[in-house]
Amino acid sequence: MSRRYSRAISGLMSEYATRVWSPFTQMRADAPALPVRRAEGALIELEDGRVLLDGIASWWVTLHGHGQPEIAAAIAAQASELEQVLAAGFTHRPAEELADRLVALLPAPLQWVFYSDDGSTAVEVALKMAYQFWRNESAPGRKRFLRFEGAYHGDTLGAMAVGERSLFTSAFDDLLFAADAVPFPATWDGDAEIAAKEERALARLRQLLAEHPGEYAAMIVEPLVQGAGGMRMCRSQFLVAVQALLHEYDVLAIYDEVMTGFGRTGEFFACLTANTQPDIICLAKGLTGGFLPLAATVCSDRVFAAFCGGADRAFYHGHSYTANPLGCTAALASLDLLAAEAFRPLAQWQREEIQRLKGHERLGRTRVCGTIAAVDVLVAGEEGYWHEIGPRLREGFLKRGILLRPLGNTVYVLPPYCMQRDQLASVYDALCELVDAL
Numbered sequence: 334m335s336r337r338y339s340r341a342i343s344g345l346m347s348e349y350a351t352r353v354w355s356p357f358t359q360m361r362a363d364a365p366a367l368p369v370r371r372a373e374g375a376l377i378e379l380e381d382g383r384v385l386l387d388g389i390a391s392w393w394v395t396l397h398g399h400g401q402p403e404i405a406a407a408i409a410a411q412a413s414e415l416e417q418v419l420a421a422g423f424t425h426r427p428a429e430e431l432a433d434r435l436v437a438l439l440p441a442p443l444q445w446v447f448y449s450d451d452g453s454t455a456v457e458v459a460l461k462m463a464y465q466f467w468r469n470e471s472a473p474g475r476k477r478f479l480r481f482e483g484a485y486h487g488d489t490l491g492a493m494a495v496g497e498r499s500l501f502t503s504a505f506d507d508l509l510f511a512a513d514a515v516p517f518p519a520t521w522d523g524d525a526e527i528a529a530k531e532e533r534a535l536a537r538l539r540q541l542l543a544e545h546p547g548e549y550a551a552m553i554v555e556p557l558v559q560g561a562g563g564m565r566m567c568r569s570q571f572l573v574a575v576q577a578l579l580h581e582y583d584v585l586a587i588y589d590e591v592m593t594g595f596g597r598t599g600e601f602f603a604c605l606t607a608n609t610q611p612d613i614i615c616l617a618k619g620l621t622g623g624f625l626p627l628a629a630t631v632c633s634d635r636v637f638a639a640f641c642g643g644a645d646r647a648f649y650h651g652h653s654y655t656a657n658p659l660g661c662t663a664a665l666a667s668l669d670l671l672a673a674e675a676f677r678p679l680a681q682w683q684r685e686e687i688q689r690l691k692g693h694e695r696l697g698r699t700r701v702c703g704t705i706a707a708v709d710v711l712v713a714g715e716e717g718y719w720h721e722i723g724p725r726l727r728e729g730f731l732k733r734g735i736l737l738r739p740l741g742n743t744v745y746v747l748p749p750y751c752m753q754r755d756q757l758a759s760v761y762d763a764l765c766e767l768v769d770a771l
C-alpha cells in the first residue's frame with residue numbers, strides 16, 4: 334500500500350476505511366471502494382496486487398487504454414508552458430487547434446465549440462443554448478424539451494430533467510422541469526418487432542409536435558445507444574426519421590454523444606454512423622482519452638448567429654476551467670491516437686464474441702453497435718437496473734479479475750481500444766462461466 338494511501342486512511346472514523354464519499358454508492362452497505370495503485374493499457378492494478386481487466390474503459394472514458402505515454406507526454410510538455418488561463422477574454426493554441434480539429438471531424442453544420450468540464454455540463458450548456466436560442470430568435474414560446482424514455486444525460490439538475498425519472502432522481506423530482514418523453518425503440522439481434530416499435534415511437538413524436546406547435550425548443554437524443562439506461566440500441570433509419578420530423582417542426586436536435594463519441598459506434602461520431610446532422614452536439618468522456626475532465630458543446634452557425642448582437646443576446650455561461658489548456662492538449666493527443674482507428678478491429682471482435690453467446694439458454698437480446706456490445710441475462714422477476722443479479726454478476730466478474738458493471742441484468746462490454754483479442758475473449762469466457770454457474 335502506498336504511503337499516501339495509508340496516511341489517508343489513518344485517523345479516520347473507525348467504522349469506515351475512507352473519507353471519500355463515492356458516487357452512486359450507499360456508503361454503509363455497498364462494498365468498500367477498491368484502492369487502485371496504477372493502471373496501464375487495459376489493466377488496473379490494485380494496492381493489494383490484484384490486477385483487473387478494464388472491460389468498461391473506466392466508465393467509458395479511457396478511450397485508448399490507461400496511461401497512454403503520448404497523452405501523458407503532451408500534458409507534461411503543456412504543463413510547463415501554460416497550465417491554465419481564464420477563458421473569458423483569452424484564448425490559446427490548444428483550445429483553438431482542438432476546436433478546428435473537432436469541427437473538421439463533425440458534420441458540416443457544426444461550427445462553434447463551447448468548452449466545459451464533463452458530460453453533464455456539456456448537456457447543461459446544450460439545453461441552455463437551445464433555450465436561449467429561441468428567446469434570441471424572438472420565439473420565447475419555445476420552452477419545452479423532448480426526450481426519450483430511458484434516457485440518461487447526467488446528474489446536474491438540467492441533465493436530470495431531460496433524463497428518465499428513477500430512484501436516482503426521485504429526491505430531486507420537484508426541482509426538475511418537465512420534458513415530454515417519446516418511447517425509445519430499443520432493438521437487438523433477431524428482433525422481429527422493430528419496425529412496429531419505431532412506427533409507434535414516431536407516431537408519438539409526431540403527435541406531441543402537432544399538439545404543441547411552436548412550443549418545443551429542442552429534442553435531446555443519445556444517438557444509436559442509450560448508455561446508462563441499459564445499453565439500449567436503436568437503428569440509424571429511426572434517427573433519420575426523427576430528424577425529418579424535427580426539421581418539419583423546426584425543433585433543434587441535441588445529440589448527447591458523451592458516450593457514443595470518438596469511435597464508439599464504429600465511426601468517429603454516432604451522428605456520422607447514423608448519417609444525421611444535429612444542431613448541437615455534446616462531447617466529453619473520451620474527448621481527452623480519459624486523462625482529464627473536459628467537455629465540448631458544438632453548435633451550428635445558425636445557433637451561434639442568434640447569440641450575436643447586443644449584450645442581452647450573449648451566452649452567460651462559463652466555468653473556471655473552461656478550455657483548460659491541459660485538457661485541450663490531452664484531447665489533441667487523443668485525436669492523434671484516434672487516427673489509427675483502432676476502434677474498427679475492436680468492433681469486429683465484439684461482433685464475433687457476441688455471436689458466441691447466441692443460443693445460450695440464460696442469455697438473450699444480444700446487440701452490438703461498433704465497439705459497444707450488450708446482452709441480457711434472462712432472469713425471473715422485473716428486469717432492469719435494480720435487478721439483484723447485477724451486484725452478483727459484478728462481484729463474480731471481479732473474482733475473475735474483470736471489471737464490468739452490469740446494469741441490472743444487462744451485461745455490457747465497452748473496452749478501451751487497446752484491448753487485445755485474447756483479453757476480450759477472456760471477458761466473454763468469464764461471462765459464460767458465470768452465467769452457467771448461476
Ligand code: PLP
Nearest residue numbers: 451452453485486487560591592
Ligand atoms: N450523457 C451521457 C449519454 C452519459 O452517458 C453520461 C454519463 O454517463 C453523461 C451525459 C454525464 O457525463 P458525466 O458523468 O461526465 O457528467
